[in-house]
Amino acid sequence: MERFVQGEEGAFSELFARHAGKLQGALRRMVGPAADDVLQTTFLSIVRARGRYQRGAPFRPWLYAVAVNAARDHLRRHRREEPHPTDALPESAAEPTPLPDPGLSRTVEAALAQLPESQREAIVLHRFEGFSFREIAELLGVTETAVKVRAHRGYERLRVLLASEKEAP
Amino acid sequence: MSDCDRFLEALSSDDLDAGHRAHARTCPVCRLLLPVEGGETPTSGPALEALHLRALETLRTTPARPWTRDAGRLALLQAAVALAVATALGFSNWAWPGAHRAALVVAGAFLLALVTVGSVVALAPGRRRPRMLLLLAPIVPLLLLLSGNGVHTANTLRSEMGCLLTVLLTAVVPLAVGLALLRGMALDAPRTAALGLSAASTGLFVLEWHCTDGSGPHLLCFHALPWLAVGLLAIPLRRVVPTTSHVP
Numbered sequence: 001m002e003r004f005v006q007g008e009e010g011a012f013s014e015l016f017a018r019h020a021g022k023l024q025g026a027l028r029r030m031v032g033p034a035a036d037d038v039l040q041t042t043f044l045s046i047v048r049a050r051g052r053y054q055r056g057a058p059f060r061p062w063l064y065a066v067a068v069n070a071a072r073d074h075l076r077r078h079r080r081e082e083p084h085p086t087d088a089l090p091e092s093a094a095e096p097t098p099l100p101d102p103g104l105s106r107t108v109e110a111a112l113a114q115l116p117e118s119q120r121e122a123i124v125l126h127r128f129e130g131f132s133f134r135e136i137a138e139l140l141g142v143t144e145t146a147v148k149v150r151a152h153r154g155y156e157r158l159r160v161l162l163a164s165e166k167e168a169p
Numbered sequence: 170m171s172d173c174d175r176f177l178e179a180l181s182s183d184d185l186d187a188g189h190r191a192h193a194r195t196c197p198v199c200r201l202l203l204p205v206e207g208g209e210t211p212t213s214g215p216a217l218e219a220l221h222l223r224a225l226e227t228l229r230t231t232p233a234r235p236w237t238r239d240a241g242r243l244a245l246l247q248a249a250v251a252l253a254v255a256t257a258l259g260f261s262n263w264a265w266p267g268a269h270r271a272a273l274v275v276a277g278a279f280l281l282a283l284v285t286v287g288s289v290v291a292l293a294p295g296r297r298r299p300r301m302l303l304l305l306a307p308i309v310p311l312l313l314l315l316s317g318n319g320v321h322t323a324n325t326l327r328s329e330m331g332c333l334l335t336v337l338l339t340a341v342v343p344l345a346v347g348l349a350l351l352r353g354m355a356l357d358a359p360r361t362a363a364l365g366l367s368a369a370s371t372g373l374f375v376l377e378w379h380c381t382d383g384s385g386p387h388l389l390c391f392h393a394l395p396w397l398a399v400g401l402l403a404i405p406l407r408r409v410v411p412t413t414s415h416v417p
């Protein structure tokens with residue numbers, strides 16, 4: 001990270017290769033098809049404002065904090081535009097066999113798209129990105145309790161949405 | 170409480186054990202909520218490659234700007250504005266026979282610190298420091314009251330409005346520069362309010378030396394209130410200014 005702040009291209013390429021793909025997936029769950037635009041905004045943000053990076057701080061939470069800010073800004077500006085294409089829950093498999101890749105479950109992603117922004121952020125960062133609640137609190141600038149409440153409400157709502165999907169004929 | 174409820178409780182408190190996971194594997198709904206182990210494999214593609222190249226180009230053409238440099242410049246600008254306007258308007262309050270000089274020095278030093286150190290703290294990376302600065306806000310009206318001489322001398326609306334306008338107009342340039350700097354960081358209402366209050370403190374500093382009216386109502390309505398208004402007004406102003414970088 002220090003080398004990237006100094007402007008070393010190799011160091012940036014290394015960080016990009018390590019984080020861009022995963023961050024793209026997280027952003028897809030937060031903002032849907034605008035993920036690529038927000039990903040671009042995120043990486044250009046960290047390149048332009050790398051002078052604000054605090055020496056010694058872990059890079060990944062910082063990157064995700066920037067991404068969440070960019071996603072919020074995007075959603076604020078496009079609040080009234082077209083609905084999320086995954087808003088409608090797709091037909092899902094009913095058998096309770098383990099999924100080959102649960103992270104890619106379209107059923108979960110479609111249900112996720114119906115959650116309020118703050119609950120969706122907490123769940124994407126917790127369930128898909130593996131951050132602890134303490135890390136998410138740090139990253140979002142709120143208390144750990146607030147994150148747990150958001151996540152709990154979000155998971156509760158997700159469960160209701162997924163259960164109703166299972167019961168649907 | 171059902172197994173599903175227990176699983177949800179454990180999931181929401183980062184406390185999943187083998188029993189909860191075993192339940193989730195057999196429950197068609199809970200299994201969908203299980204955290205993704207190890208995450209996904211990073212993907213690549215033409216869109217990512219194009220972004221990579223664009224970011225590298227930006228890296229080549231954009232030198233790193235340490236945040237302390239911008240913050241330091243803003244602090245110097247605000248101090249210069251405060252001292253220049255104070256000198257231009259004169260130090261009538263300091264020369265006034267009933268002035269509480271020791272209290273004026275303490276209040277003046279605190280306000281100058283808010284003008285200089287305050288702007289640096291407001292621009293510091295992270296979210297904690299600007300919020301801590303906001304905690305100091307209630308001290309300012311209290312300090313104004315304590316340093317006031319208690320005598321009401323501004324008998325006309327015009328002279329009272331003069332103080333209000335001094336706070337508002339002195340803050341214009343510092344606030345405009347501050348907002349320009351805030352474009353380079355994520356939208357953050359407490360940070361913006363902290364910077365707005367720091368900018369408006371330039372006018373308070375000027376009035377501390379210039380205004381001879383030390384009555385409580387005048388100090389609160391025509392000094393403290395416009396100061397607070399600038400801090401709050403900064404938030405909607407920041408919202409209309411486009412953001413160039415979303416770093417915290």
